Amino acid sequence: MKKILLAAVLLPGLTFAQNRFAQLGEELPTPNEYRNAAGAPGHAYYQQKADYDIEVRLDDKEQRIYGEEEITYTNNSPDQLEYLWIQLDQNMRAQDSDSKLITIEKMEDFRSIGDVARKTFEFDGGFKIEEVTTPSGKNLKYAINKTMLRIDLDTPLKDGASISFRIKWWYNINDRMKIGGRSGYEYFEEEDNYLYTIAQWFPRMCVYNDVEGWQNKQFLGRGEFALAFGDYEVAITVPSDHIVGSTGVLQNESSVLTSEQRSRLKKARSSDSPVMIVTQEEAEANEKEKAEGEKTWIFKAENVRDFAFASSRKFIWDAQNQPVAGKDILCMSYYPKEGNPLWERYSTKLVAHTVKTYSKFTVDYPYPVAISVHSKWIGMEYPMICFNGGRPEADGTYSERTKYGMWGVIIHEVGHNFFPMIINSDERQWTWMDEGLNTFVQYLTEQEWERGYPSRRGPAYMIADYMRGDKDYISPIMTNSESIWQFGNNAYGKPATALNILRETVMGRELFDHAFKIYCERWAFKHPTPADFFRTMEDASAVDLDWFWRAWFFTTDHVDISLDEVNWYELNTMNPEIEKAAQKESDDNADEFIGDTRNREQIEETVNERDDNIDDFYAKRDIYEVDALHRKDYEEFKERLTEEELELLNSGMQFYELKFTNIGGIPMPLILRFTFADGTEEVIRIPAEVWRRSEHEITKVFMFEKQVENIRLDPYLETADTDLNNNSWPEERQPTRFQLFRQKQTMENPMQRQKRVDELNEK
Amino acid sequence: MKTLLLIVSIVAMPLVSQAHDYFFSFVEMEYNAVSQRIEATLTVTTHDFERALEENGTPIGNMASISKEEIEIIEKYVNAHFTVKSGDQKSVLKFMGNEVSMDGTSNWYFESESIDFQEELSIRYDLLMDDFPEQQNKVTLYHMGQTYTAAFTPMNKTKQIYIEN
Ligand SMILES: [Zn+2]
Numbered sequence A: 001m002k003k004i005l006l007a008a009v010l011l012p013g014l015t016f017a018q019n020r021f022a023q024l025g026e027e028l029p030t031p032n033e034y035r036n037a038a039g040a041p042g043h044a045y046y047q048q049k050a051d052y053d054i055e056v057r058l059d060d061k062e063q064r065i066y067g068e069e070e071i072t073y074t075n076n077s078p079d080q081l082e083y084l085w086i087q088l089d090q091n092m093r094a095q096d097s098d099s100k101l102i103t104i105e106k107m108e109d110f111r112s113i114g115d116v117a118r119k120t121f122e123f124d125g126g127f128k129i130e131e132v133t134t135p136s137g138k139n140l141k142y143a144i145n146k147t148m149l150r151i152d153l154d155t156p157l158k159d160g161a162s163i164s165f166r167i168k169w170w171y172n173i174n175d176r177m178k179i180g181g182r183s184g185y186e187y188f189e190e191e192d193n194y195l196y197t198i199a200q201w202f203p204r205m206c207v208y209n210d211v212e213g214w215q216n217k218q219f220l221g222r223g224e225f226a227l228a229f230g231d232y233e234v235a236i237t238v239p240s241d242h243i244v245g246s247t248g249v250l251q252n253e254s255s256v257l258t259s260e261q262r263s264r265l266k267k268a269r270s271s272d273s274p275v276m277i278v279t280q281e282e283a284e285a286n287e288k289e290k291a292e293g294e295k296t297w298i299f300k301a302e303n304v305r306d307f308a309f310a311s312s313r314k315f316i317w318d319a320q321n322q323p324v325a326g327k328d329i330l331c332m333s334y335y336p337k338e339g340n341p342l343w344e345r346y347s348t349k350l351v352a353h354t355v356k357t358y359s360k361f362t363v364d365y366p367y368p369v370a371i372s373v374h375s376k377w378i379g380m381e382y383p384m385i386c387f388n389g390g391r392p393e394a395d396g397t398y399s400e401r402t403k404y405g406m407w408g409v410i411i412h413e414v415g416h417n418f419f420p421m422i423i424n425s426d427e428r429q430w431t432w433m434d435e436g437l438n439t440f441v442q443y444l445t446e447q448e449w450e451r452g453y454p455s456r457r458g459p460a461y462m463i464a465d466y467m468r469g470d471k472d473y474i475s476p477i478m479t480n481s482e483s484i485w486q487f488g489n490n491a492y493g494k495p496a497t498a499l500n501i502l503r504e505t506v507m508g509r510e511l512f513d514h515a516f517k518i519y520c521e522r523w524a525f526k527h528p529t530p531a532d533f534f535r536t537m538e539d540a541s542a543v544d545l546d547w548f549w550r551a552w553f554f555t556t557d558h559v560d561i562s563l564d565e566v567n568w569y570e571l572n573t574m575n576p577e578i579e580k581a582a583q584k585e586s587d588d589n590a591d592e593f594i595g596d597t598r599n600r601e602q603i604e605e606t607v608n609e610r611d612d613n614i615d616d617f618y619a620k621r622d623i624y625e626v627d628a629l630h631r632k633d634y635e636e637f638k639e640r641l642t643e644e645e646l647e648l649l650n651s652g653m654q655f656y657e658l659k660f661t662n663i664g665g666i667p668m669p670l671i672l673r674f675t676f677a678d679g680t681e682e683v684i685r686i687p688a689e690v691w692r693r694s695e696h697e698i699t700k701v702f703m704f705e706k707q708v709e710n711i712r713l714d715p716y717l718e719t720a721d722t723d724l725n726n727n728s729w730p731e732e733r734q735p736t737r738f739q740l741f742r743q744k745q746t747m748e749n750p751m752q753r754q755k756r757v758d759e760l761n762e763k
Numbered sequence B: 001m002k003t004l005l006l007i008v009s010i011v012a013m014p015l016v017s018q019a020h021d022y023f024f025s026f027v028e029m030e031y032n033a034v035s036q037r038i039e040a041t042l043t044v045t046t047h048d049f050e051r052a053l054e055e056n057g058t059p060i061g062n063m064a065s066i067s068k069e070e071i072e073i074i075e076k077y078v079n080a081h082f083t084v085k086s087g088d089q090k091s092v093l094k095f096m097g098n099e100v101s102m103d104g105t106s107n108w109y110f111e112s113e114s115i116d117f118q119e120e121l122s123i124r125y126d127l128l129m130d131d132f133p134e135q136q137n138k139v140t141l142y143h144m145g146q147t148y149t150a151a152f153t154p155m156n157k158t159k160q161i162y163i164e165n
Helices: A002-018 A089-093 A113-120 A259-268 A280-288 A342-361 A400-415 A417-422 A431-449 A460-467 A487-506 A509-523 A530-539 A546-554 A576-588 A594-602 A628-639 A643-649 A737-744 A750-762 B046-055 B068-081
Strands: A049-059 A064-074 A081-087 A128-133 A141-145 A148-157 A162-172 A184-188 A193-198 A230-239 A243-246 A275-278 A294-304 A309-312 A316-324 A327-335 A369-374 A379-382 A385-388 A561-570 A654-662 A670-676 A681-686 A697-704 A708-713 B024-032 B037-045 B082-086 B093-100 B105-112 B120-125 B136-143 B146-152 B158-162
Touching (some): A243 A294, A243 A327, A342 A369, A385 A400, A400 A431, A417 A431, A431 A487, A460 B024, A487 A509, A576 A628, A737 B105
Antiparallel strands (some): A141 A148, A184 A193, A670 A681, B093 B105, B136 B146
């Protein structure tokens, strides 16, 4: 009695902890008036607004930025704010920055003289804040904590109220090629020229919201940005021979562009292929002479979360129009001659394709321009503008790999306009929310650019190596950006794959695409959290996905489902004529013990063969004979059946009982391909919920009218199953990569082949 | 006690904070009991591998078509950063070929000289870790119908696998 009671008390707790299909009750924050249970903004949802009026001067001689801004901050929250937090991202490069201090180092990191130079390199980075004042010039009280600046207000900022203040600063621009960074400059030594890609260049408001209060987690270099929306007016002063590409729309064309450039730009606005605004020839002439004077380019941008620009006298510039939902978008590229021939040929077309394709899957691109700027290696995104790698060799040739690398990075970075520039998630907290979602739509966009495009991330099978086996250094996707092991696989590859699996296998394209678009529309120009995404995808599709989020986003489990056993049965027709004959046939065909065979030949006569009195009723009975009673029983049996039941009974139905084990932990749908004796195939898809009542081991019975010859689990590589060797019946080991390579090999070894190549080259 | 720091290369390659790092390599291997050799496939981000070899002072011209001299460089480099120890024997890998894929990865095929597989294998796999602090490597070993995996990071470059022979 006591024992049973104990089990009854313990069991619910136990099953809850183990249940992979339990709802995400504790893992997600409770819905509230700001974010509702459907995953949409709640009735009291609010967000702050930060408008910027900035004057900035780029000093090309000292490679410095001098800036002065007036920020107007509007408190739409129901709270009173005693202080304001502002981000000073450049301070990550300050000499006392935490990012340097928390980097793990070993002596092996000082292996080359380059390493030593890098480690001892002194760069006077970081914002030099000169003034924080009211618009009329009265000093404000402020304090700096590394990458964060706090302004203490005399009187709290009331809900619904606005405040304006001014900050004046300067900083040394980093050499992106030497010390890295999302922004900075590249120096072209031969001609003594600089190419600037300028970002995180001004003190920016932190986000204040219902989730984090002030999102003022320090910038350590990895977790990117959380930024409020606002309107910008920015006056950028640069050497007069520079061309500037920037977030926003140019306001003073007539004072910075030649009339020829303006008329080309006008042509580009209605052209569906790129039009040169500054040709390579013009750019090459321009980069040779260095003008002394300066020019101010004025840009305006509405409803953006950030602002970046690029400037150089080296820039070639082209543009074309891309309509999206009846609106014209000017797609543009800025690149030095070093980017050609690749950039002139592809960059702007890729921008246009990306804007168009993402608009289809997410929201209509809302901004008037979309820009791709060439940088040697990096890929980094800002509203309307991004900096992208992909540089051909110095001789103008490039490998196919470089071409695909450039295509991929442009699609990816332009794609970031949607995640997180428009659907504005908190990057500092959740890298996957922008990188994962973006990498997923990047895959869709690549596949529409070229059939069979060799996408790096997206297809399920490509994540298997990372997810399988040893979990020592894997983090769940739901891990803070700064604590992730394996950033690339964790925040880009795995979530992108998970979404692909939802789309192709769990939800289907139609349900998925609808729900995904709803998420994008709900949270465009707002600040979504993971729960908002998880909830919307379910709410808009009526597919319970809690098990999927739990397994893919909250654990480090992997997919490995094994087809362990197949048992084959046939229906007993109960018809004695058929069953007795079948029994006889089966017995006749049974394997025979060798002693029996030999005895039959060698023993001439046994006792009972000789003596008639030995065999009795039992010995004389023919067990295969159908007698009258058998027939009568069968007739009575038939009378109890309907005609349909009888037909089914005689259909020759084959039964297969399959046993599966979930080794990896993630419950996934069972996709089974049965190949029959007659060569035909049938694919059966069983939803993952089949694991609901038994998480480790299940059996399932399949009925066919034909005999099955072969069964394959996950034949279309759609579940990221990490071990394909236990996916077949009869058991079939998949060849290793090495064996596949061997099979492809001719008798010639690579050295012999190379010899032939060398010979050919000599000719 | 002071140890003299040996500077092994003089090539200065800037380490750029790539916004889209990969830093993951993978070895799939099987012990061929007949030939008593390890058959291994190294899958790596081609660009990372290229940079590491440059950093090592041994740049490879074209990963898709490597010369005889470059094969030696790669063999030497891979043997220095991926070893399987079994008892007092240590794997020596011979380059068998490679395939460069347009998705940014490449496969490098190796076969070892004959080696006796004992119960305990000690695997060191620190490829690319000198160059990329974020690097993580993973091994999958197929042996006698069993699958074994091990993950490696700069803090854990060596791991033991106990096999059932
Ligand atoms: Zn990205």
